[in-house]
Amino acid sequence: MSTTAESIREIVREQLCLSPGEASDYESLKEKYQMDSLDMAEIILAVEDIGVELPLTYEFDTIRQLIEAVEAVV
Numbered sequence: 001m002s003t004t005a006e007s008i009r010e011i012v013r014e015q016l017c018l019s020p021g022e023a024s025d026y027e028s029l030k031e032k033y034q035m036d037s038l039d040m041a042e043i044i045l046a047v048e049d050i051g052v053e054l055p056l057t058y059e060f061d062t063i064r065q066l067i068e069a070v071e072a073v074v
Contacts, residue, residue: 003073004050005067011046012063015039026065 004064015022016033031033043066044054054068 004052004070007050008047008067008070009042015043015046016047023063025067026062028061029063030061053064067072 003072009023009025012018012023012029016029016035016039018024018033018065023029023033027033029039040059041056044058047054047066052073054069055071058069060069
């Protein structure tokens with residue numbers, strides 16, 4: 001069974017078409033991988049599929065920020 005953090009990493013990788021291990025938890029997704037607001041919204045919608053609701057307007061720049069937001073809600 002995967003952890004919440006692993007699920008979040010997989011969601012981000014899938015949305016941004018990244019290979020496993022390609023993005024660290026602390027890299028800027030906006031700068032290095034050109035994540036835009038549409039990508040962010042789609043990632044947040046995918047997070048809802050694992051049972052966590054975040055505001056669609058929530059903004060993050062790193063995987064770690066997203067993991068911390070999800071863990072705060074769980």
